[in-house]
Amino acid sequence: KQEVTQIPAALSVPEGENLVLNCSFTDSAIYNLQWFRQDPGKGLTSLLLIQSSQREQTSGRLNASLDKSSGRSTLYIAASQPGDSATYLCAPQTGANNLFFGTGTRLTVIP
Amino acid sequence: DAGVIQSPRHEVTEMGQEVTLRCKPISGHDYLFWYRQTMMRGLELLIYFNNNVPIDDSGMPEDRFSAKMPNASFSTLKIQPSEPRDSAVYFCASSLGMGRGPTEAFFGQGTRLTVV
Numbered sequence A: 001k002q003e004v005t006q007i008p009a010a011l012s013v014p015e016g017e018n019l020v021l022n023c024s025f026t027d028s029a030i031y032n033l034q035w036f037r038q039d040p041g042k043g044l045t046s047l048l049l050i051q052s053s054q055r056e057q058t059s060g061r062l063n064a065s066l067d068k069s070s071g072r073s074t075l076y077i078a079a080s081q082p083g084d085s086a087t088y089l090c091a092p093q094t095g096a097n098n099l100f101f102g103t104g105t106r107l108t109v110i111p
Numbered sequence B: 001d002a003g004v005i006q007s008p009r010h011e012v013t014e015m016g017q018e019v020t021l022r023c024k025p026i027s028g029h030d031y032l033f034w035y036r037q038t039m040m041r042g043l044e045l046l047i048y049f050n051n052n053v054p055i056d057d058s059g060m061p062e063d064r065f066s067a068k069m070p071n072a073s074f075s076t077l078k079i080q081p082s083e084p085r086d087s088a089v090y091f092c093a094s095s096l097g098m099g100r101g102p103t104e105a106f107f108g109q110g111t112r113l114t115v116v
Helices: none
Strands: A004-007 A010-014 A019-025 A030-038 A044-051 A056-059 A062-067 A072-077 A086-094 A105-110 B005-007 B010-013 B019-024 B031-038 B042-050 B053-056 B065-071 B074-079 B088-095 B111-115
Touching: A004 A086, A010 A019, A019 A030, A019 A086, A019 A105, A030 A062, A030 A072, A044 A056, A044 A062, A044 A072, A072 A086, B005 B088, B010 B019, B019 B088, B019 B111, B031 B074, B042 B065, B042 B074, B053 B065, B074 B088
Parallel strands: A010 A105, B010 B111
Antiparallel strands: A004 A019, A019 A072, A030 A044, A030 A086, A056 A062, A062 A072, A086 A105, B005 B019, B019 B074, B031 B042, B031 B088, B042 B053, B065 B074, B088 B111
């Protein structure tokens, strides 16, 4: 079964800093990998989807990279803002059409 | 599109009662997933459908849980009888299959279930 680990579990940074969230997974036979954010008491919002054939994907201040062979993905957030405060979840998808979720990184951006 | 719509947003029920959670996927999406989120276990897949057909229900915890998808625009997750340990947030998600499988998944706002 796919095991997903996200490091760090929590992160607190001052506004304006660039930061990196890490995700590792044990089964490299993935179809794609998706990054989500979850605000307290809310659902999951899709941020980026990286296909297994891609190495990175960008959306605004967010950049996600994928190293499928080593089972790693990173989410880079540039010039962090207080509105970026949320829990970020990594979810590799296997060929069985299942998203396996990590426990997330809780990010706090301090104004 | 309004996104994935779940109802109710909150449900409080007594142990032993039947609970029905509802989901309307994004129009045109042919995959529908039910997830459960708890502090202890994080997000877990319960069951998913493709073209209204249940494909994998191995995540359904017990026979007390059942899910149906009578048509492409509606799905239910039923718990009967409910127990306190079923308390969690239940999410529905949908995606559009392309080629070998689903692509980007979109989640509803969830139903927070409390069984007392």
